[in-house]
Amino acid sequence: MHSLRLISLLAGSALVASAAHAAPAPVADTVLLHGQIHTIDAQGSIAQAIAIKDGRIVYLGSDAGAKAMAGPATQTIDLKGGVVMPGLIDAHMHPLEGGAGLLACDLQYKRLTVPEFQAALSACAAKDGSQGNDGKWLIAVHWFQQEMQPLGVDMTKAMLDALPTQRPVAVFSSFGHSALVNSKALALAGIDAKTPDPVGGAIHHDDKGAPTGLLEDAAQDLVRKLVPTPTPADDVVAARAALAAMAAQGVTTFLDADAPRESIHAFSVLSKAGELTARGHFAPHIAPEEGPSPEPALARIVEWRRTYDQGAAQVQPTIMVRTIKLYMDGVITAPAFTGVMLQPYLENHGTPEKPDWQPGTNKGPAPYFPPAVLAPLLERITALGFDPHMHADGDGAVRIALDAVAALRKNQPARDVRPAIAHDEIVDPTDFPRYKALGVTPVLSLQWSKQAADTVAGAKDYLGPKRYAFMEPSGLLAKAGARITFGSDWPVDPLNEWFALKVGVTRRNDPSAGPEYSQPLSGGPPLSVMQAVRAATINAAWSLRAEHQVGSLERGKFADLIWIDRDIFAGNPDAIAQTRVLLTMVGGKVVYRAP
Numbered sequence: 001m002h003s004l005r006l007i008s009l010l011a012g013s014a015l016v017a018s019a020a021h022a023a024p025a026p027v028a029d030t031v032l033l034h035g036q037i038h039t040i041d042a043q044g045s046i047a048q049a050i051a052i053k054d055g056r057i058v059y060l061g062s063d064a065g066a067k068a069m070a071g072p073a074t075q076t077i078d079l080k081g082g083v084v085m086p087g088l089i090d091a092h093m094h095p096l097e098g099g100a101g102l103l104a105c106d107l108q109y110k111r112l113t114v115p116e117f118q119a120a121l122s123a124c125a126a127k128d129g130s131q132g133n134d135g136k137w138l139i140a141v142h143w144f145q146q147e148m149q150p151l152g153v154d155m156t157k158a159m160l161d162a163l164p165t166q167r168p169v170a171v172f173s174s175f176g177h178s179a180l181v182n183s184k185a186l187a188l189a190g191i192d193a194k195t196p197d198p199v200g201g202a203i204h205h206d207d208k209g210a211p212t213g214l215l216e217d218a219a220q221d222l223v224r225k226l227v228p229t230p231t232p233a234d235d236v237v238a239a240r241a242a243l244a245a246m247a248a249q250g251v252t253t254f255l256d257a258d259a260p261r262e263s264i265h266a267f268s269v270l271s272k273a274g275e276l277t278a279r280g281h282f283a284p285h286i287a288p289e290e291g292p293s294p295e296p297a298l299a300r301i302v303e304w305r306r307t308y309d310q311g312a313a314q315v316q317p318t319i320m321v322r323t324i325k326l327y328m329d330g331v332i333t334a335p336a337f338t339g340v341m342l343q344p345y346l347e348n349h350g351t352p353e354k355p356d357w358q359p360g361t362n363k364g365p366a367p368y369f370p371p372a373v374l375a376p377l378l379e380r381i382t383a384l385g386f387d388p389h390m391h392a393d394g395d396g397a398v399r400i401a402l403d404a405v406a407a408l409r410k411n412q413p414a415r416d417v418r419p420a421i422a423h424d425e426i427v428d429p430t431d432f433p434r435y436k437a438l439g440v441t442p443v444l445s446l447q448w449s450k451q452a453a454d455t456v457a458g459a460k461d462y463l464g465p466k467r468y469a470f471m472e473p474s475g476l477l478a479k480a481g482a483r484i485t486f487g488s489d490w491p492v493d494p495l496n497e498w499f500a501l502k503v504g505v506t507r508r509n510d511p512s513a514g515p516e517y518s519q520p521l522s523g524g525p526p527l528s529v530m531q532a533v534r535a536a537t538i539n540a541a542w543s544l545r546a547e548h549q550v551g552s553l554e555r556g557k558f559a560d561l562i563w564i565d566r567d568i569f570a571g572n573p574d575a576i577a578q579t580r581v582l583l584t585m586v587g588g589k590v591v592y593r594a595p
C-alpha cells in the first residue's frame, strides 16, 4: 500500500483520479482460499474465500475475487476445502483461575486408576525439576474423586508418599469438598491423631487413629492456608496460560464473569506487552453485603474501569471493564441446594429401596440480593454505563432477576442496557417469554444439558418430574425467542467449547460417561447447530456490545476467525465434540496453529 501511495503522489493528480476511477482492489495482507467460510451473518452465507487487510475483513466471496486482491507480499492460506467460522466468544468464564489450574497440576476431571493418578502427579513433580528441597508445594487440581477406579477405592496419603518427591503435596477435588495430602503436608499443617475436626470439616482417620490424608470441607483450610497466595507475576503466568488454552480452543473473545483486580491487572500486563491474544471483557462483582449501600463498591469498579478499560474496540485485542457481576444464588444440585427456588426441593421420606419423594421445607437460601435491594442496584449500575451479569441458577432467583429488569425497563425505557442472566438451570415456563420481552440474555453452559452425575443423581429426584422436565431449558428458551448465549464457566468444567456445543445440539453425554448416561436429557428440544454456533459467536458478541466488530465474518469487521478440521454443520452432531482447531486468527494475526 505504501508503494502504491508513493507512486500516486509522484505521478500527480491525473493518475490518482484514474486510479480512483479504476477502483483498484486493496492489496490484502492475507487471503484464505478454497474454503467453506461460514460467515454466521444474518443470512447464514457461505463464502469460498476471504481477504484481510490491516486486521479487518475486506472481502468475502469467490477465490477469483480474493486472488484479485493478492499482491506479491500477500500471505496466502490454502484451506483445502476446510471450514472457517468466526472465532468463538465465551461470555462467561473465570480465566485467571482456569489458567492457574492448568499450571498447578491439572488432573483434568478424568476418571483415573490409582496408578494413573500417581503417574499424573509424578509427571507434574518432574516438570519443574524441584525435588522438594525448596519446600515448594505440589498442588494438583480438578481431581475427579468420585470417579476414581475401581469405584470406591480408599484414597490415602500413602499413595502420595510413594511419589518421587520430597515436596508437600495437596490434591484438590473438582467438586471442592475434599483434598488428599501427603505426610509432609500433614506434618507442616500440624495435623496428627489428636487434631480435632474443625467446625464444618472432617479429618479422616484410619483404625489406629492416624490421619489418612483425606480432608473434607473446612478441614482443607488447615492445608490451604499454608500454600502461598499467587504473586502478581504468578497471575501473569496464569493469564498467559489461559490465553494459550483459549487460542487452541478457538476462543477469540471472553468475559471474565467474576473479575478480581488481579485478573484485570494480569491481562493488562500482557496487553501492554503485546501478548493479549483474545479480546478481554471483565466483570468485577459486587458482594451481597455491599448491595444495600453500593456506592463504595461502585466507586471501586468505576476506578478499575478508569485504570484498565482501553476504550473503543481496536483491531488488536484490548481490555474492557463494562459489566458488573451479581450472584443471586448458588447451585440447585445436591448436596448444595443453594439455588433459590419457587417451590421447595423434594426430600425422600421413604428408604433408598422404596423412595417416597415429597416436598420438603427448603426452597434454598434467601436471594443474595433481595428484590428491594436489587432494583435500585440495577438502576445505579446501569446509570454508570455498566451492564449487569446476574448469576441465577434456580427459578426463584431467575424470577427476581427478571422482575428487577422489568422495573428498570419501566423506569428507564430509553436506557440502553443489555442485562444477562447466567446459568438458568431451572426456569419457570411462565418466565420463558420474558427474556425476549425484557431484552435479557440467558448465558448458558451448554455442556450441562446432558445426563450426568449432577443432573441425574444430584437433581432429578430433588426437583421432581415436573421441574426436571424443564431442566437446562436452552431449546425452550430459544423457542420463546431468547437470544441464547454461550459461556463455558471454565474452570468449573474443562475448557472444551466443542464438547459444550455438541451437548447443546444433542443433549447427550459422551459415550465414555457410561451407558447409564447415554440417553438425552429431558428438557425440551436441543439447539440446532446454527443456534449453538450463534450462541458462541454473534449472540455472545451482542451480549458484550461487540456485535459490530466481531461475532460474524463480514466486510469491515475484525478478522477474528478459526479454521476447524471438520464441517460441524453437516454430519453426525456427536462428532462436533472431536473438532480440532487448526488455526486461530485474531485481528488478522495468527495466534494459534495446530502442531
Ligand SMILES: [Zn+2]
Pocket (backbone or CB within 6 Å): 092, 093, 094, 257, 489
Ligand atoms: Zn461462573
